[in-house]
Amino acid sequence: MDLAIKGLRVLVTAGANGIGLAIARAFVGEGARVHLCDVDETALAALRKSDPQLTTSRCDVSDRAAVAGMFDDATAALGGLDVLVNNAGVAGPTAKVEEMHPEDWDRCVAICLTGQFNCARLAVPLLRQSKNASIVNISSAAGRLGFAMRSPYAAAKWGVVGFTKSLSIELGPDNIRVNAILPGLVAGDRQRRVLEAKAQQRGISYAEMERIAFSYTSIKDYVTPEQIADQILLMCSPRGKTISGQAISICGDTGMLG
Numbered sequence: 248m249d250l251a252i253k254g255l256r257v258l259v260t261a262g263a264n265g266i267g268l269a270i271a272r273a274f275v276g277e278g279a280r281v282h283l284c285d286v287d288e289t290a291l292a293a294l295r296k297s298d299p300q301l302t303t304s305r306c307d308v309s310d311r312a313a314v315a316g317m318f319d320d321a322t323a324a325l326g327g328l329d330v331l332v333n334n335a336g337v338a339g340p341t342a343k344v345e346e347m348h349p350e351d352w353d354r355c356v357a358i359c360l361t362g363q364f365n366c367a368r369l370a371v372p373l374l375r376q377s378k379n380a381s382i383v384n385i386s387s388a389a390g391r392l393g394f395a396m397r398s399p400y401a402a403a404k405w406g407v408v409g410f411t412k413s414l415s416i417e418l419g420p421d422n423i424r425v426n427a428i429l430p431g432l433v434a435g436d437r438q439r440r441v442l443e444a445k446a447q448q449r450g451i452s453y454a455e456m457e458r459i460a461f462s463y464t465s466i467k468d469y470v471t472p473e474q475i476a477d478q479i480l481l482m483c484s485p486r487g488k489t490i491s492g493q494a495i496s497i498c499g500d501t502g503m504l505g
Contacts, residue, residue: 250484253278255379256325257483258318260308260366261335262301263290265435266385269472270332273480275300282321284308284335308335308362309354318369328373330483333363333384333407338437339400341444352399359403363410371418380423381483384411385475386494388431394504396448397441404429408494415492424491426482431498432460434469445505459505466499 257274261267262283271281275298284306285291291303302324306317322328339355340347363384374380389397390404408427415425432438446456461467475497482490 250277250480250486252379252480252484255279255329255483256327256377257281257330257332258321258325258328258366258370259283259332259334260306260362261285262332263287263294263303265437266430266433266472266475267332267334268294270334270476270479271301272298273473273476274330277480279330280325282324284317284321307358308333308365309357311365314362314365314369318366322373327376328370329377329379329381331366331370331374331382332479333366333382335359335362336385336387336403338441339397339403341396341441341448343396344398347399355399356403356406359400360406360410363407367410367414371421371423374418374423375421377423379483379485379488380421381487382411382414382418382423382425383479383482384425384427386411386427386429388429388496388498388501389504390427390429391494391496392501392504396445397504411494412492419491424482424487426490426492427494428475428478429494429496429498430470430475431464431496431501432469433475434471438469463503463505464499464501468499470497470499 259271262271263285282302284304304317304320306313336359340351386407387404389401390408394401411427442456
């Protein structure tokens with residue numbers, strides 16, 4: 248299928264690893280031009296060798312000055328912007344609310360939610376000049392379900408859905424589409440660390456924690472970063488021109504988070 252996105256100008260946050268890297272590579276594979284940012288300088292340096300077609304910046308999305316500098320880099324490299332993928336996020340603490348360090352709460356919300364605002368506010372004036380403009384915000388299954396001992400993460404990801412739906416209404420007259428993706432259990436190191444932390448909290452093995460997690464899904468398998476990327480490419484192509492304001496779950500039909 249030709250998605251007709253050759254030359255599309257794309258910015259992906261936290262794009263040096265995992266979901267973000269899969270998204271960046273998928274866009275490049277369809278002929279798009281991609282700038283990505285990340286806080287991991289080692290991963291960025293490796294990408295400059297392995298994926299020289301990508302342009303990169305080091306950026307913490309919770310730092311507004313750094314975000315402004317990153318946008319300067321991106322617009323210089325791309326000559327404009329058609330797509331913003333707000334992918335940056337952290338797992339946040341695994342703890343009961345009364346035992347949680349307030350600084351850990353603040354950091355999780357600053358990156359997972361406020362970081363998306365920091366990027367969107369600078370992207371919108373650029374996207375208004377595009378003929379095929381989209382914002383894709385990465386939320387989570389935790390953005391529609393409660394998540395015990397992960398309250399800052401869930402609160403931020405619910406906030407992402409509200410932010411997405413509000414922006415879709417606000418930006419619709421400008422023909423800027425805004426959608427959220429809600430992944431479930433995604434294969435990779437980050438998911439493994441989350442399950443390890445929850446297993447430790449409960450005093451059970453990793454295998455048992457994994458079994459419990461999959462007991463709440465219809466499809467007993469991990470979501471891959473590539474499956475998430477495929478959905479995003481479709482939404483950002485001309486074929487997705489009327490998809491906006493949606494919170495789309497890619498989660499194997501997750502009914503609960505344990």
